[in-house]
Amino acid sequence: xxxxxxxxxxxxxxxxxxxxxxxxxxxxxxxxxxxxxxxxxxxxxxxxxxxxxxxxxxxxxxxxxxxxxxxxxxxxxxxxxxxxxxxxxxxxxxxxxxxxxxxxxxxxxxx
Amino acid sequence: xxxxxxxxxxxxxxxxxxxxxxxxxxxxxxxxxxxxxxxxxxxxxxxxxxxxxxxxxxxxxxxxxxxxxxxxxxxxxxxxxxxxxxxxxxxxxxxxxxxxxxxxxxxxxxxx
Numbered sequence: 001x002x003x004x005x006x007x008x009x010x011x012x013x014x015x016x017x018x019x020x021x022x023x024x025x026x027x028x029x030x031x032x033x034x035x036x037x038x039x040x041x042x043x044x045x046x047x048x049x050x051x052x053x054x055x056x057x058x059x060x061x062x063x064x065x066x067x068x069x070x071x072x073x074x075x076x077x078x079x080x081x082x083x084x085x086x087x088x089x090x091x092x093x094x095x096x097x098x099x100x101x102x103x104x105x106x107x108x109x110x111x
Numbered sequence: 112x113x114x115x116x117x118x119x120x121x122x123x124x125x126x127x128x129x130x131x132x133x134x135x136x137x138x139x140x141x142x143x144x145x146x147x148x149x150x151x152x153x154x155x156x157x158x159x160x161x162x163x164x165x166x167x168x169x170x171x172x173x174x175x176x177x178x179x180x181x182x183x184x185x186x187x188x189x190x191x192x193x194x195x196x197x198x199x200x201x202x203x204x205x206x207x208x209x210x211x212x213x214x215x216x217x218x219x220x221x222x223x
């Protein structure tokens with residue numbers, strides 16, 4: 001069966017520090033992968049999506065970047081965090097169909 | 112870009128009561144998805160609607176998509192505390208990449 005893993009679950013980072021969030025999918029190949037951010041009162045915002053290794057599409061200009069070094073691995077990064085980067089980050093994947101399966105999320109607090 | 116308006120933003124009901132959450136789009140929906148989220152957790156898929164007039168049910172939850180494919184409703188019958196959470200509608204923006212745009216969510220509280 002397919003599973004999605006996302007870590008860490010919570011993270012508190014100082015302003016100006018780097019960030020690396022990782023997401024991996026098991027039990028499928030060549031998934032579409034997505035990073036969303038959920039900020040209070042703003043719903044889910046699509047940040048990046050990827051249809052293959054090394055293929056990254058950015059939806060919103062920001063302080064973040066994404067990479068897909070392996071077929072089932074999706075990484076969200078930042079070189080220097082801002083206060084506004086705080087939020088709940090969700091990774092998701094789709095296979096041959098359109099239904100998203102979400103990870104359990106990472107709560108990032110930038111202090 | 113496609114925007115989804117959800118209403119109400121929050122809802123408090125007594126256990127056993129029925130309730131409805133709405134999701135409206137300014138554009139025709141290629142696909143409409145309902146998800147449920149417990150605070151601090153990931154989203155759980157509930158239902159997907161693609162055809163105008165389509166209606167799907169799962170246990171006590173029924174979702175409908177109107178004929179014009181611009182509005183969807185989620186109806187819960189005889190609510191229970193286990194129904195509490197945030198309900199989000201998501202819309203397929205079209206194309207093969209399955210990019211979903213989400214509404215801001217409806218926070219449902221069910222009082223025992």
